[in-house]
Amino acid sequence: MARIPLAYPFTVDGVAYDHLEFRRCTRKQLRQALVASTNEDEQELILFSWLAGVPRGAIEELDVVDLRTLQRTYAGYTVASQAKDTGELAYPIAVDGAEIRRIDLRRPKARDLLAANRDAGSDAQRADRLYAILGGVSEAAIGELDLSDWFALEERYVRFTQPSRGGEETAPAA
Known part of the structure; x- marks a missing residue:
C-alpha cells in the first residue's frame, strides 16, 4: 500500500483528505472496472475509488496534480524495469x-x-x-x-x- 500525500488537500461530505492510502490492484478489480463502464475515464474513476478506499466523489474532487500522482502510482504497480x-x-x-x-x-x-x-x-x-x-x-x-x-x-x-x-x-x- 502506498501512502500518497496530497499537494492540494480537500474536503468531501465533511471528510478532510490530506493523503490517500492506495492499494495494489487485483485482476478482479480491473475486470470489474472494465465491465462497469465502457468509458475509460469512468473506469479509472471507479478503479481509483476502490484502490484508495474512498467514495468516487473524493476522486472526482482531486486536483489534477494529485490525480497525476495517483496515475503514476498505479502505473508503477504494473511496470517492471524493462521496456x-x-x-x-x-x-x-x-x-x-x-x-x-x-x-x-x-x-x-x-x-x-x-x-x-x-x-x-x-x-x-x-x-x-x-x-x-x-x-x-x-x-x-x-x-x-x-x-x-x-x-x-x-x-x-x-x-x-x-x-x-x-x-x-x-x-x-x-
Whole structure:
C-alpha cells in the first residue's frame, strides 16, 4: 500500500483528505472496472475509488496534480524495469509473404488492455488482440503461431505485469 500525500488537500461530505492510502490492484478489480463502464475515464474513476478506499466523489474532487500522482502510482504497480521483451519464435511463421522469426513485446499500458477488451470475444481472442498490439504484428500473425510460441508470448506478457519484489512501496515523487 502506498501512502500518497496530497499537494492540494480537500474536503468531501465533511471528510478532510490530506493523503490517500492506495492499494495494489487485483485482476478482479480491473475486470470489474472494465465491465462497469465502457468509458475509460469512468473506469479509472471507479478503479481509483476502490484502490484508495474512498467514495468516487473524493476522486472526482482531486486536483489534477494529485490525480497525476495517483496515475503514476498505479502505473508503477504494473511496470517492471524493462521496456521490451524480445523473443525468438521456436517455429517461425509466414504472414502475407513475410517471414516472422521473432516478436518483440513492449511494456503494456492500461490503454492497451482497454483496447484489447473493447470488442467482444473469448478470453483467447482478447489475448491475441493484446499480444498483436504489444508486438506490433497483426492478429492474423498471432493466430498463426505454434502453440508453444503462443504460450511463450503469454509468459513474457505475464512477466511484464508481475509486481517488483523490492522493499516497501511508496508513491513516486510528484
